Amino acid sequence: MIRLRDVRLSIGDPAHGSCARFKLPSFEVAQGEAVALTGPSGCGKSTLLNLIAGLRRPDDGEVSVAGADLAIMRPAQLDRHRGIHCGMVFQTFHLLAPFTAVENVAIGLRVAGRGKSAIRERAREALARVGLGHRLNARPDQLSVGERQRVAIARAIAGNASILLADEPTGSLDPHTGRGVFSLLREVAAEEDRCLLLVTHDAALASDMPRRFDCSTLIQHSGDLQRKEKAAR
């Protein structure tokens, strides 16, 4: 389902001293597999998610997602591919404030290019699936943080995306709510055989995932690079 090989990527601007190099020899995820991406802050976990979502392009190497080589896709194709195959869940929910819960989910389906006729019905079903069938017309500011994250999960699963990319989905939630959201993500991923890539700092949550991928060596920051280059000379 997901395959990255010999991926290299420069991040930041060397002229401003903020350069980092991302290097990933090999990473594969099979359909229906759930993987926790772990490691300290700034190690490259989210960059890996960006590469899979097509929000970043590698300088070198192969990124294949749902059978498509992202490197050869045009920007518009990448956007569409992301909309169809990737459902994204963020730490701070990223709901659109002017719209109700059902509209937030429906907009996700709309921009992903789904047909008009079934969009609203599908959005309702997705919200019911995450236990928010009674909060369809509530706006984000009328929802609790846990409910907001559930709406975000509903938005991610509504379009039948085969890959769920969750970036610290429990980071803004209290432990109890976080655990509930985590369980929900696992559940909806397992039920429909979706891949789940979950970035987390929470060791307990990571240990509950069937597979953990340590990202701590993916990125070398400029300081490390300079030291290595000096040592080599």
Add this chain to the structure above:
Amino acid sequence: MSLLAMAWRYLRFRWLVSLLTVGSIALGVALICGVVALRHEADNALSRDAGLYDLVVGGKGSPLQLVLGSVYHLDSPTGNIDFTEYERLRRDSRVLWAAPIGLGDNYEGYRIVGTEAHFFDLPAREGGGSFFELAHGDTFKDPFEVVLGSYVATSTGLEVGDTFFGTHGLVDLPGAEVHQDFPYRVSGVLAPTGTAQDRAIFGSLTSVWEIHETEERIHSAIQGSALLGSQKERQATAILIRLKAPGLRLWMVDEIGKRSEGIAAIPINEIMRFQRGIIDPVQRALLVIASAVVAVSCLSCLLTLHQAAERRRRDIAILRSLGGSRLEVATLVFLEGIILTAGGVALGLALGHGGLALAAGSIRDATGLVLQSWRMPGSELMALGAIAFCGSIASLFPAISCYRRTPIEELHLTE
């Protein structure tokens, strides 16, 4: 949910800023519409009135004053001219139609114009027949019978058969002498002409003479001075003329100027001179001010959209992360600008023309100009097109900015 509906929802979400932006665009549009429409309508109305007569002959004085006083019923007359001049002109083979007018009294501020019954036979410029048509009643047959202009009838509520007294003077002043011994009876009401004639009351010239000769006799008796009135030659305030060919106008003006004590003026020439010298510069200044307001409005629209786009960098990034293309998010921001511009233009149009409609009555009362408030001249459509274009361009900048932006930074996904 369509992009248009999403754009509308975003605008509603920040309704106060949206409303202020629409308001500022509307203000500029209203000013431009008002000025352009007023200019067009004033030009039309002035030309319409001035085109009724080829020449106006009156006492020595300013030709413009003569035209304004006798055609538009606005200014004071320049002075009288001998009635024999009218008789001479009526016999002139180059004259198609001529009528004398005598002014001196008013009723509720509407001038009572003494003339002859054939005044109403003034030929229409187009389509044959007479320019004047009666809506009710008949033309005056006897002295002290009058025909009301349509606006006078509406404004005063007078109907055929009603009587009233004239007041001395051309304007309605408190304490002015009312001619109580000379009641006028309404014999007819004219159909609307869209000219200053709608604001006049037409009666026989002999009744005007009779009232004023009687008044003079009374005043002379009170002062103990000798009566001059009966020995005086009959005079008219002005003579209105339609020639057989407009090309004869300049010759006739020259000829009348040399031959008589009075002057002859070509109404259309005087009005055009008046427009170019006084009205046009004022209108141009107003247009410049209105254009500046529109420019500021467009800048304000640009600023609002830019700020909105900046505030919504995160939302735009979310839409991108959900699979929305660059083109879609740019279109969304562009549509917001278009809705604001369209709203501003529509509101401005309503305000501009509504304001003109509200002011039309006062303008007619003050100047005699009859304005078609809701008509949109071509120049106004062009101005609106230019404003819509500026609004679209202003909307394009934030849209392009959103198109170029990458969503990663706004989503805080980088490490």
